[in-house]
Amino acid sequence: MTPAIQIQQVHKRFGAVQALSGIDLDVAPGEFFGLLGPNGAGKTTLINILAGLVRADRGSVRVMGHDVVADYRESRRALGVVPQELVFDPFFSVRETLRLQSGYFGLKHNDAWIDEVMQHLDLTGKAEANMRSLSGGMKRRVLVAQALVHKPPVIVLDEPTAGVDVELRQGLWEFVRGLNRDGHTIVLTTHYLEEAEALCGRIAMLKQGRIVALDTTSNLINRWDGLYLKLRISGAALPAALAARVRDRRDAVHTLRLRNIGEVEGVLAQVREAGAQLEELELLQPDLEDVFVQIMHMEEGERKGGRDASAFPAPAAPHP
Amino acid sequence: MSGFGTLLYKELLRFWKVAFQTIAAPVLTTLLYLLIFAHVMQGQARVYGAVPYSAFLVPGLVMMAVLQNAFANSSSSLIQSKITGNIIFMLLPPLSYWDFFAAYVLASVVRGMVVGAGVLLVSLGFVGLSFEHPLWIIAFAFAGSAILGTLGLIAGIWAEKFDQVAAFQGFVIMPLTFLSGVFYSIHSLPDFWQGLSRFNPFFYMIDGFRYGFFGVSDIDPVLSLVIAGASLLVLTAVTLALLKRGYKLRH
Numbered sequence: 001m002t003p004a005i006q007i008q009q010v011h012k013r014f015g016a017v018q019a020l021s022g023i024d025l026d027v028a029p030g031e032f033f034g035l036l037g038p039n040g041a042g043k044t045t046l047i048n049i050l051a052g053l054v055r056a057d058r059g060s061v062r063v064m065g066h067d068v069v070a071d072y073r074e075s076r077r078a079l080g081v082v083p084q085e086l087v088f089d090p091f092f093s094v095r096e097t098l099r100l101q102s103g104y105f106g107l108k109h110n111d112a113w114i115d116e117v118m119q120h121l122d123l124t125g126k127a128e129a130n131m132r133s134l135s136g137g138m139k140r141r142v143l144v145a146q147a148l149v150h151k152p153p154v155i156v157l158d159e160p161t162a163g164v165d166v167e168l169r170q171g172l173w174e175f176v177r178g179l180n181r182d183g184h185t186i187v188l189t190t191h192y193l194e195e196a197e198a199l200c201g202r203i204a205m206l207k208q209g210r211i212v213a214l215d216t217t218s219n220l221i222n223r224w225d226g227l228y229l230k231l232r233i234s235g236a237a238l239p240a241a242l243a244a245r246v247r248d249r250r251d252a253v254h255t256l257r258l259r260n261i262g263e264v265e266g267v268l269a270q271v272r273e274a275g276a277q278l279e280e281l282e283l284l285q286p287d288l289e290d291v292f293v294q295i296m297h298m299e300e301g302e303r304k305g306g307r308d309a310s311a312f313p314a315p316a317a318p319h320p
Numbered sequence: 321m322s323g324f325g326t327l328l329y330k331e332l333l334r335f336w337k338v339a340f341q342t343i344a345a346p347v348l349t350t351l352l353y354l355l356i357f358a359h360v361m362q363g364q365a366r367v368y369g370a371v372p373y374s375a376f377l378v379p380g381l382v383m384m385a386v387l388q389n390a391f392a393n394s395s396s397s398l399i400q401s402k403i404t405g406n407i408i409f410m411l412l413p414p415l416s417y418w419d420f421f422a423a424y425v426l427a428s429v430v431r432g433m434v435v436g437a438g439v440l441l442v443s444l445g446f447v448g449l450s451f452e453h454p455l456w457i458i459a460f461a462f463a464g465s466a467i468l469g470t471l472g473l474i475a476g477i478w479a480e481k482f483d484q485v486a487a488f489q490g491f492v493i494m495p496l497t498f499l500s501g502v503f504y505s506i507h508s509l510p511d512f513w514q515g516l517s518r519f520n521p522f523f524y525m526i527d528g529f530r531y532g533f534f535g536v537s538d539i540d541p542v543l544s545l546v547i548a549g550a551s552l553l554v555l556t557a558v559t560l561a562l563l564k565r566g567y568k569l570r571h
Contacts, residue, residue: 014571053411054571073414081412087405091334103326104413146409 002065004029004154004185005050010059012045012209019045020209023059027187027202029153032180034200034217035189036292041206043189044084047158051081063154077105080147084158086139088131094118094142095127098149105150117145120175137168144172148179155179156187161195173199197221197288205295213295217288224286224294229256229267232280239274242267255284324419327410331427335393342393342431347438350385354378354443357503367505368536376530378443380502382436383464383529387522390432390465391472391493394424398476399485402569411570417563421473421556428469433461449533456541457532463548464525468493470555477562477569496522506538521551 005027012020020042027033035043048054049061052068052075060067066074089097098118102110118124121141126134131142140160147155157176161169177199180186190196196203196217203220205213213220232253238246245256245267256267264283271278321329335342358374367376401407410420443449451457475488500522506514517523528544531537537544563569 048571051412052570053408055566073416076412076414079412083405083408085405087408089401089406089409090404091337096333100326100330101409101413103321103329104323104410104415106321106323106326106414108321150413 001029003027003062004031004064005187006060006062006065007046007050008060010046010049010056010061012042012049012054012056014045018209020049020056023206023209023211025204025211025214027185029064029185030180030183032177032186032199032201033188034196034203035187035206036193036196036203037206038296040208042209043206044158045209046206047081047156047187047189050156051079052076077150078153080150080152080155082143082147082155082157082160084162086136086143088134088139088142090130090132093128093130094123094134094145097131097142098145101146102149107150110149113151114145114149117148121145122171137164140164140168141172144175153183154185154187158189159191160188161190161192169195193289193292194287203288205292207296213291220291221286221288224291225259226290227258227261227286228284229258229264230254230280230282230284231256231271231278233271233276234279236274236276238276239270241270252279322419323413323415324423327415327419327423328426331393331397331423332430334397335427335431342389343435343438346385346389346435347442350381350435350439351442354381354439354446358447367508368534371534371536374447375449376505376534377503378440378447378449379530379533380526382439382443383461383526384497384502385439386432386436386461386465387468387497387525388493389435390428390468391475391489393428393431394469394472395475395479395485395488396472397427398424398473399479399482402476402480403482407569417560420563421470421560424473425466425469428472429462429465432465432468436461436465450535451533452535453532453541455532456545457529459545460525460529460532460541460548463545463552464522464529467521467525467548467552467555470552470559473559474555474562477559477567480568496520499523500526501538502526521547524548 003026005025007023007025010020010023023042023046035046037043045054049056050063050068052072055069062068063075064078066078068075092100095114095118098114099111102114115124118127121144123138123141123145126138131139134142144160155176160172164172173195176186188196188200200217202216203213204211215223228247230253234252238254242256245258247255247257249255258264258267261283268278354374354377357377361373364373367373398407401410471493475485479485479488499517500520501517506517506523509517524539524544524547527537527539528541528548531541531544
């Protein structure tokens with residue numbers, strides 16, 4: 001079967017910065033695919049190459065089998081992109097914006113579909129409103145609608161929920177899930193790892209222009225060999241011997257890293273010996289964020305010449 | 321509608337929605353030139369023997385309005401789209417660089433012609449004019465507005481900030497327009513300046529345009545049209561090459 005997206009050995013350099021170095025990636029039709037990585041990892045560059053906004057120095061990219069340079073008309077018809085920046089044309093209303101976008105794709109008599117998209121995205125009430133008068137969340141919805149006017153089989157969302165309130169985020173994901181159920185291939189970049197975990201079937205992690213992990217979401221999470229022990233104690237402080245395990249601490253509640261379940265006994269014994277009373281205990285499974293931090297960190301270790309001896313990642317940095 | 325048709329429609333709608341700024345204001349500005357210069361110069365100058373200065377001035381001003389507005393349309397539309405980022409809406413669809421070029425330039429031609437027609441119509445209320453060769457009038461108005469629309473596209477592609485477009489307009493377009501014989505016949509100039517004017521392509525556009533009204537001109541209108549046409553071809557080739565490469569539009 002032709003992949004929805006096929007990326008082969010793509011390289012791109014901007015001046016002194018090597019943005020992408022040899023990306024290979026296939027996304028199958030119907031997948032919900034996540035593209036994760038810290039800022040500057042090359043996610044947006046890769047999407048822009050897919051969309052024809054940026055040209056690769058080397059390598060080839062195909063959308064539904066159409067080369068994005070040689071068959072740009074077919075590849076662009078197959079692709080809907082929701083850009084990261086909240087852009088709009090202040091001269092037009094929502095309906096005009098969508099009609100124009102539809103017209104750029106050469107579509108005639110598309111009003112029924114435009115109405116349907118507006119309805120799904122709760123834009124009908126604002127159809128005649130000028131783009132300038134819309135809130136940020138509404139403008140974001142119009143961007144989603146614009147990406148859908150030509151019913152593309154492949155939809156790319158570049159950080160669609162950055163700065164979007166919870167309600168809209170929920171609604172947007174509900175809508176995108178529906179599109180995926182209807183057979184659309186979805187590619188998503190986001191900084192909210194819990195979103196990626198909940199939505200994406202498969203994930204690629206990018207760092208400094210390379211793919212450093214590519215697997216199904218569940219395999220990625222299973223790859224993490226540790227787990228967390230959350231303790232509330234009283235009577236004494238946490239013994240110093242456990243300080244290296246602390247991931248975070250809120251008053252008397254400590255979250256400790258464990259390599260495996262067998263370490264629970266030892267940790268509890270140390271707590272008891274220190275004279276502390278155990279008030280509450282909870283075992284936590286790792287999530288995508290732990291894996292993300294670990295993978296990004298391991299990469300660095302490898303670069304320094306040899307994998308880090310410790311199985312534990314450094315204290316989790318804030319979301320990149 | 322085709323992609324090209326939609327882009328043309330969008331470009332027309334864009335200036336039509338702000339018609340006070342894009343049509344009414346330039347018409348008024350140009351009429352102020354007419355009022356002031358015609359008043360100051362009336363009776364002091366005769367051109368081509370018998371043509372009163374005010375009558376000589378009108379076609380020059382009309383053409384100036386056509387040229388400036390054609391340039392303003394494509395350059396300001398493109399730079400606005402680049403700076404606000406909504407250019408992406410035109411870069412994502414399967415529009416070819418030909419579609420892009422033709423839509424922007426044709427919209428500029430329409431804007432230039434509409435403003436020019438506005439100036440001409442109102443002027444007719446004050447100044448008697450003849451229309452010796454209407455087809456030449458239309459041919460030169462078309463060539464001139466297409467040339468300036470193309471130049472505006474080049475400026476919009478090249479510029480990264482509004483003030484770069486303004487600089488292009490102030491340091492290239494305005495001098496070439498004002499020194500092209502809008503306000504005078506180059507035969508009234510000293511030899512040096514007369515010679516220099518012949519290197520200004522805008523001079524041929526205005527001279528040829530005037531020929532359409534009076535049937536008299538400084539230069540053979542056929543030569544003027546050939547020069548204007550050649551300029552248009554060269555600029556078109558340059559612009560298409562830039563668009564094809566994606567210069568400053570696709571990285």
